[in-house]
Amino acid sequence: MAIELSDELIELETRAWAEIQAQALTVETALAVQQAVVAHAEATGQERLAVETALKKTVRHPEN
Template identity: 50%
Template structure:
């Protein structure tokens, strides 16, 4: 399964972008990290995809959008 096989909902992408910005600023909280993980787990369950693979694809999509 490639990154392009994932159709992430906008709210999940927005949550990961917020978490990534917080990581870069040194302000990531356990609550924010947990909320992103909970939403990612829900997405993976709904989409019937491997959560780990979905997480890696989401991180690549947000952190390295150029490909």
């Protein structure tokens, strides 16, 4: 089963990844991503870890 990701999740992780690369990740950004991942996983019946892994792969390694 393919993991479905919302545009909101991708935008949040993209912002977090930019902050990580700039060594400026805030607690607020990290928390927003985590809460969105958990909510998305619960709403779609997917495992949280699977959603988080797919999200990070999509944003951080789009070539794969």
